[in-house]
Amino acid sequence: MKKMDNKPKIIVICGQTGSGKTNLAVQLCKKFKGEIVNADSRQVYKEMNIGTAKGGIQKSKIKNQKFGVPSAQYILDGVPIWLVNIVEPNERYNVGQFKKDAEETIADIISRGKVPFIVGGTGLYIDALVDNYEIPEERTWSDSRKAVNEKTRLRVSLRNSNSKSLAELVDFLGKVDSDAQKIVDLKNRRRVERALEYCLTTGKKFSESRKKGEQKYEVLKIAPLISREKLLEKIGIRVEEMIEQGLEKEVKKLAGKYGWESEAMTGIGYREWGDYFASVGNRHACSKSGKNSHGCSLQSVKDRIKIDTRQYAKRQMTWFKRDKEINWVHPVKSPTSRSAKQFDGVKNEKQAKKLVKKFLG
RNA sequence: GCCGAGGUAGCUCAGUGGUAGAGCGAAGGACUGAAAAUCCUUGCGUCAGCAGUUCAAUUCUGCUCCUCGGCA
Numbered sequence: 252m253k254k255m256d257n258k259p260k261i262i263v264i265c266g267q268t269g270s271g272k273t274n275l276a277v278q279l280c281k282k283f284k285g286e287i288v289n290a291d292s293r294q295v296y297k298e299m300n301i302g303t304a305k306g307g308i309q310k311s312k313i314k315n316q317k318f319g320v321p322s323a324q325y326i327l328d329g330v331p332i333w334l335v336n337i338v339e340p341n342e343r344y345n346v347g348q349f350k351k352d353a354e355e356t357i358a359d360i361i362s363r364g365k366v367p368f369i370v371g372g373t374g375l376y377i378d379a380l381v382d383n384y385e386i387p388e389e390r391t392w393s394d395s396r397k398a399v400n401e402k403t404r405l406r407v408s409l410r411n412s413n414s415k416s417l418a419e420l421v422d423f424l425g426k427v428d429s430d431a432q433k434i435v436d437l438k439n440r441r442r443v444e445r446a447l448e449y450c451l452t453t454g455k456k457f458s459e460s461r462k463k464g465e466q467k468y469e470v471l472k473i474a475p476l477i478s479r480e481k482l483l484e485k486i487g488i489r490v491e492e493m494i495e496q497g498l499e500k501e502v503k504k505l506a507g508k509y510g511w512e513s514e515a516m517t518g519i520g521y522r523e524w525g526d527y528f529a530s531v532g533n534r535h536a537c538s539k540s541g542k543n544s545h546g547c548s549l550q551s552v553k554d555r556i557k558i559d560t561r562q563y564a565k566r567q568m569t570w571f572k573r574d575k576e577i578n579w580v581h582p583v584k585s586p587t588s589r590s591a592k593q594f595d596g597v598k599n600e601k602q603a604k605k606l607v608k609k610f611l612g
Numbered sequence: 613g614c615c616g617a618g619g620u621a622g623c624u625c626a627g628u629g630g631u632a633g634a635g636c637g638a639a640g641g642a643c644u645g646a647a648a649a650u651c652c653u654u655g656c657g658u659c660a661g662c663a664g665u666u667c668a669a670u671u672c673u674g675c676u677c678c679u680c681g682g683c684a
Contacts, residue, residue: 268648293648303648347645375647384644436642439651449645461644519648558637563648569641 258469259361262607264370265290265377265571266474267564268304269485271582271599273327275475276370278600280330283607286323286360287332288353290371290380293518295344297336298505301498302520304489308335333360340505340515347386349376354467366611374570381472383464387453423447430458471610474571475599476579486560490553493520499549503528519563523555578606 262285264276276287289295293303300306311326323331333356338344353369353376360367369377379386415423420443425432427450435446435457446457453460477485502524505515516522530547571577580602 291648292646343646345645346647350645373647375644375649379644382644386645436651439643441646441650442643445645463644514646517646517649522648559648562637565639566643566647566649570643570647573642 258467259357259367260611261357261367261369261381261468261470262610263290263377263381263470263472264368264474265372265374265472265577267477267482267567267571268372268560269482269489269564270475270477272370272372272475273307275473275580275599275603276368277328277330279603279607280366280368281328282604283366283611284364285330285366285368287327287330288356288360288367288369289332289334290349290353290369290373290376292344292349292371292373292376294335294371295337295349296340296515297338298340298508299501299515299518299521301493301496301501302518304493305335306496308332341509341513343514346375346379346384349373350379350384350386353380357468372567374567378574381466381468381470383467385460385462385464387455387460417443420444420447424450424457427451428456428458430456434458434461470576471606472574472577473603473606474577474579476581481582482564483561486557486564490520490556490560493556494549494553499524519559520556523552523559527552578603580606 262279264272264279266272276285279285280287291303293299294305294308296303308325308327311323311331323333325332325335334349334352337352357367357369369380371377378384417438417440420440421432421437424435424443424447427447431446431450436442449455449457449460498520502516502521505513505521506524506528509515511525516525526547527549580599582599
């Protein structure tokens with residue numbers, strides 16, 4: 252038997268926020284006995300529900316013993332969904348961990364005769380999984396996923412050393428790994444820091460680290476394509492809905508519990524509230540000037556969330572555009588706002604179902 | 613009606629007697645352990661209108677229009 256035929260099959264549903272990938276995924280899962288593996292870097296966090304658009308995901312109450320397997324903890328419209336709510340809001344998650352978790356989950360799903368659907372908008376996570384990035388074991392990353400370790404200390408010292416300018420870090424990198432300077436974006440401090448961190452913690456060269464292993468899976472990639480106008484409209488509606496559902500309360504609770512510096516508060520839908528809460532009871536706390544002023548009024552918070560979401564969606568698009576393996580499926584031209592939700596994905600469904608059917612053989 | 617402040621990039625505003633800039637937004641791009649992150653590239657716009665002074669006005673002067681405060 253040929254090697255290639257043995258590769259397990261997975262289906263990836265990716266695309267911009269608000270493009271309707273979740274909807275599509277659910278439809279496909281229902282038809283093809285699928286289970287969802289979340290590939291969204293924010294939905295992995297507990298207690299972050301409204302702002303990360305986890306709408307519809309519920310704790311599974313039914314203990315499905317049919318196959319003698321523990322049922323999924325979470326379900327979405329009847330479909331099991333994994334890798335959701337797995338880390339605390341003040342912990343840190345990353346690609347390496349995701350790849351590991353996803354591979355385990357996929358193996359589990361397949362072992363039960365179901366089809367894994369990787370669904371999410373985090374391009375890096377998806378690529379790492381699909382292209383099998385060789386990500387070195389991170390020894391200091393404890394199983395409990397606590398972010399306090401030797402590496403973090405190094406990272407912090409790199410970052411907090413204001414004495415070290417970017418230029419100095421670049422210099423340093425040159426000494427440790429001269430080839431790295433050719434690959435790394437030297438204007439991007441975070442990238443330089445990472446390259447250095449890699450060299451210093453592993454003792455190896457960063458320039459030799461970015462390798463792809465042999466593909467583990469046979470993959471079908473599908474992404475819903477939505478017009479810019481439609482997307483902006485959807486984002487607008489979504490933000491309004493989040494507010495109605497009590498985003499403010501959720502943010503307040505998280506901020507109180509974990510602080511504004513926590514991982515949780517760096518996400519879109521959360522970080523925009525800083526000035527708003529700071530200004531409560533202090534009308535002059537609002538900095539009107541320049542850069543990072545997110546404004547004090549509810550309206551300005553909403554506007555900012557919308558802008559941040561739009562920019563994020565755009566970045567996602569430039570990422571996915573270059574992936575030539577993606578099958579873009581066009582949604583049906585849908586009439587208007589709220590009801591449109593129901594229609595988005597109708598045509599997707601048909602086209603996508605054909606693709607999946609053919610793929611699964 | 614009077615007094616004061618002002619009309620400059622899509623928005624908020626800097627600025628100069630020799631036709632202008634920052635931030636935000638927008639557009640495009642990158643991306644191998646923070647990725648909803650981080651970074652890169654892109655700004656001729658009747659400098660409100662008209663007239664005057666000047667070799668030269670967006671910058672000075674006058675008038676007109678408009679906006680915003682205060683007083684009536």
